[in-house]
Amino acid sequence: MEIRSELRKHLRSGTRKWAILVGIVALTHILLLLSYGDVLRYLVPDGRRLKLPNESKKLMTLSRNTLAVSVSEDSGIHVLEKNASISGFGLRNETEDDEGFDETADFESFEDAKDSVVVIKQVVESSDTLYPLEMNVKQSAEMSTSKYGYQVQDVSVESQKKVKTSMLSASSSLAASSVGKLPVSGNSSLLVSKQVSKKKKMRCNLPPKTVTTIEEMNRILARHRRTSRAMRPRWSSRRDEEILAARKEIENAPVAKLERELYPPIYRNVSMFKRSYELMERTLKVYVYKEGNRPIFHTPILKGLYASEGWFMKLMEESKQYTVKDPRRAHLYYMPFSARMLEFTLYVRNSHNRTNLRQFLKEYTEHISSKYPFFNRTDGADHFLVACHDWAPYETRHHMEHCIKALCNADVTAGFKIGRDISLPETYVRAAKNPQRDLGGKPPSQRRTLAFYAGSMHGYLRAILLQHWKDKDPEMKIFGRMPLGVASKMNYIEQMKSSKYCICPKGYEVNSPRVVESIFYECVPVIISDNFVPPFFEVLDWSAFSVIIAEKDIPRLKDILSSIPEEKYVKMQMAVRKAQRHFLWHAKPQRYDLFHMVLHSIWYNRVFQAKRR
Numbered sequence: 001m002e003i004r005s006e007l008r009k010h011l012r013s014g015t016r017k018w019a020i021l022v023g024i025v026a027l028t029h030i031l032l033l034l035s036y037g038d039v040l041r042y043l044v045p046d047g048r049r050l051k052l053p054n055e056s057k058k059l060m061t062l063s064r065n066t067l068a069v070s071v072s073e074d075s076g077i078h079v080l081e082k083n084a085s086i087s088g089f090g091l092r093n094e095t096e097d098d099e100g101f102d103e104t105a106d107f108e109s110f111e112d113a114k115d116s117v118v119v120i121k122q123v124v125e126s127s128d129t130l131y132p133l134e135m136n137v138k139q140s141a142e143m144s145t146s147k148y149g150y151q152v153q154d155v156s157v158e159s160q161k162k163v164k165t166s167m168l169s170a171s172s173s174l175a176a177s178s179v180g181k182l183p184v185s186g187n188s189s190l191l192v193s194k195q196v197s198k199k200k201k202m203r204c205n206l207p208p209k210t211v212t213t214i215e216e217m218n219r220i221l222a223r224h225r226r227t228s229r230a231m232r233p234r235w236s237s238r239r240d241e242e243i244l245a246a247r248k249e250i251e252n253a254p255v256a257k258l259e260r261e262l263y264p265p266i267y268r269n270v271s272m273f274k275r276s277y278e279l280m281e282r283t284l285k286v287y288v289y290k291e292g293n294r295p296i297f298h299t300p301i302l303k304g305l306y307a308s309e310g311w312f313m314k315l316m317e318e319s320k321q322y323t324v325k326d327p328r329r330a331h332l333y334y335m336p337f338s339a340r341m342l343e344f345t346l347y348v349r350n351s352h353n354r355t356n357l358r359q360f361l362k363e364y365t366e367h368i369s370s371k372y373p374f375f376n377r378t379d380g381a382d383h384f385l386v387a388c389h390d391w392a393p394y395e396t397r398h399h400m401e402h403c404i405k406a407l408c409n410a411d412v413t414a415g416f417k418i419g420r421d422i423s424l425p426e427t428y429v430r431a432a433k434n435p436q437r438d439l440g441g442k443p444p445s446q447r448r449t450l451a452f453y454a455g456s457m458h459g460y461l462r463a464i465l466l467q468h469w470k471d472k473d474p475e476m477k478i479f480g481r482m483p484l485g486v487a488s489k490m491n492y493i494e495q496m497k498s499s500k501y502c503i504c505p506k507g508y509e510v511n512s513p514r515v516v517e518s519i520f521y522e523c524v525p526v527i528i529s530d531n532f533v534p535p536f537f538e539v540l541d542w543s544a545f546s547v548i549i550a551e552k553d554i555p556r557l558k559d560i561l562s563s564i565p566e567e568k569y570v571k572m573q574m575a576v577r578k579a580q581r582h583f584l585w586h587a588k589p590q591r592y593d594l595f596h597m598v599l600h601s602i603w604y605n606r607v608f609q610a611k612r613r
């Protein structure tokens with residue numbers, strides 16, 4: 001059998017420990033999941049995974065691994081396509097794959113499709129949290145790995161247990177089952193969650209222990225604007241001078257009077273934004289590292305939940321205006337990997353172990369920093385990455401610590417640094433060829449529903465939302481997951497187009513595609529996600545076109561929304577429409593569109609962080 005000979009090959013050549021380890025893991029899976037032939041084939045290529053992309057052409061396992069995906073290059077558009085013969089792997093069923101349905105099922109499907117899932121439970125000594133596996137790190141940040149699918153079970157969180165790992169077999173259907181007894185506040189003595197049939201399952205599904213309010217985030221931003229925490233470059237460069245000159249110009253921006261092109265209320269400071277944007281157009285050059293093989297590098301996925309990283313990658317690599325061939329001319333350096341493809345290619349299904357993903361990026365970073373002088377000059381402070389996958393904060397920690405990270409999972413408790421990192425909008429692209437399908441919504445006077453939400457019960461928060469508002473009030477249309485099917489999908493979109501406020505509660509992670517969806521359908525977003533830094537925080541004033549509500553205020557949701565005067569609502573709705581263009585992808589980028597906004601925020605933060613030698 002091909003698999004066995006593959007495996008033998010790995011063991012023979014396995015001078016390195018990891019190869020054997022991976023082999024053991026793979027074997028374990030083979031034993032456990034014998035009935036899933038496809039899984040076997042998926043696992044086998046692991047052996048080569050940790051090699052640097054360029055070391056071995058064979059690393060590009062995806063072509064061998066046709067069972068899983070086909071990366072089609074249809075007129076230059078990459079779309080991850082589900083191979084119908086593989087149920088439950090990779091991307092979801094197209095019908096489910098829609099807004100408001102299952103924004104994270106992408107990952108879930110790994111587990112949901114299985115009848116037997118291996119769950120590893122670990123209690124870290126004298127900790128009040130459960131740490132998944134390798135993450136015996138102090139920060140609670142590490143814990144926001146909710147999609148690891150741990151549910152707290154029979155564990156006294158405050159107890160002082162020894163690190164203990166036990167393997168349990170669990171059955172599927174996790175999402176709905178955990179609705180019952182979830183904590184409403186950050187009470188760390190949270191214990192039991194509902195038993196899923198007779199088998200057990202755990203989830204780190206706790207509310208955050210600290211809450212950073214928007215006001216506090218504003219203060220942090222102001223502080224970091226005053227004093228940069230970036231290191232001084234190891235040697236000076238002409239580019240630093242250009243960046244610092246731009247900073248001066250931005251800070252002394254002429255006050256934009258009678259602004260026609262931009263709608264001032266939605267910006268923190270429209271004059272500074274406009275000036276900075278123009279300077280970016282005039283000055284900025286980006287070097288895109290060529291290193292790294294497909295599919296983890298240079299393979300933009302333009303559809304689905306993580307499309308933001310794909311669209312940015314595609315448009316950045318194609319940009320004639322902003323890229324340079326000579327890295328010495330660059331102000332910024334782009335490391336073009338896809339966190340989504342990293343998971344897709346390297347994550348060992350059901351392993352609950354992402355160490356190899358992080359290791360892979362670490363080796364890539366070391367490669368870049370030893371081959372070129374640029375990374376070491378600033379310890380990566382003028383390097384950036386754009387990643388929408390939830391695991392990206394974890395995968396890029398330490399070795400990419402000083403880089404500018406554009407992340408969908410913009411969680412201040414997971415290491416997101418306001419003033420340096422960029423909150424990347426999560427956009428759910430359904431049609432790669434027409435990312436603007438169904439754009440727009442009804443005018444305020446025709447929006448009859450006060451508030452709308454429909455979606456799966458991911459994370460602890462949505463259960464609380466439903467508990468308070470499902471079937472409680474005719475003005476509050478708060479539902480669970482919508483049924484599958486086209487009619488239901490259209491209904492979902494119609495609801496967004498005809499509601500005043502669209503509720504965007506966090507899922508497993510702080511980000512939600514609903515924020516951009518709301519803006520797309522011209523519904524005022526109501527963000528309920530403590531510690532979430534809203535997109536383009538450094539330039540936009542979210543209070544002009546959204547309502548941000550603390551998680552603890554869910555019981556008062558209706559009071560809060562109905563107390564907003566109609567006049568103010570109309571203004572906010574208008575501002576949503578004015579902000580809309582900043583959240584749209586175009587195959588050919590347009591001024592002030594989403595591509596340019598991401599690039600601008602990276603530029604803007606760099607400008608304010610840069611230092612002289």
Ligand SMILES: *[C@@H]1O[C@H](CO)[C@@H](O)[C@H](O)[C@H]1NC(C)=O
Binds near residue numbers: 054291371
């Ligand atoms: C990657 O491989 C190509 C061709 O195989 C080679 O020309 C190039 O120098 C390699 N890059 C690195 C960083 O080793």
Ligand SMILES: *[C@@H]1O[C@H](CO)[C@@H](O)[C@H](O)[C@H]1NC(C)=O
Binds near residue numbers: 069083
């Ligand atoms: C799907 O996978 C099967 C094998 O599992 C393969 O024969 C088939 O060609 C694949 N289809 C696509 C579209 O890749």
Ligand SMILES: *[C@@H]1O[C@H](CO)[C@@H](O)[C@H](O)[C@H]1NC(C)=O
Binds near residue numbers: 093095
């Ligand atoms: C996928 O969608 C089809 C309808 O297009 C449906 O019949 C099928 O049950 C779905 N499969 C899953 C796994 O949800």
Ligand SMILES: *[C@@H]1O[C@H](CO)[C@@H](O)[C@H](O)[C@H]1NC(C)=O
Binds near residue numbers: 185
């Ligand atoms: C947590 O809940 C327990 C009872 O379930 C209660 O005694 C305790 O005071 C709560 N702690 C906090 C911080 O709310």
Ligand SMILES: *[C@@H]1O[C@H](CO)[C@@H](O)[C@H](O)[C@H]1NC(C)=O
Binds near residue numbers: 252253254
């Ligand atoms: C915007 O920034 C400019 C330049 O720093 C400053 O002169 C102006 O007062 C600022 N406007 C507001 C509304 O803060």
Ligand SMILES: *[C@@H]1O[C@H](CO)[C@@H](O)[C@H](O)[C@H]1NC(C)=O
Binds near residue numbers: 018134354355356
């Ligand atoms: C996770 O995987 C790495 C290798 O990728 C291995 O060294 C480590 O022991 C694994 N952790 C656990 C808890 O299995």
Ligand SMILES: *[C@@H]1O[C@H](CO)[C@@H](O)[C@H](O)[C@H]1NC(C)=O
Binds near residue numbers: 369370371372373376
């Ligand atoms: C950059 O620093 C790393 C580690 O500090 C070192 O291994 C590498 O050789 C350096 N790169 C260059 C080009 O000197």
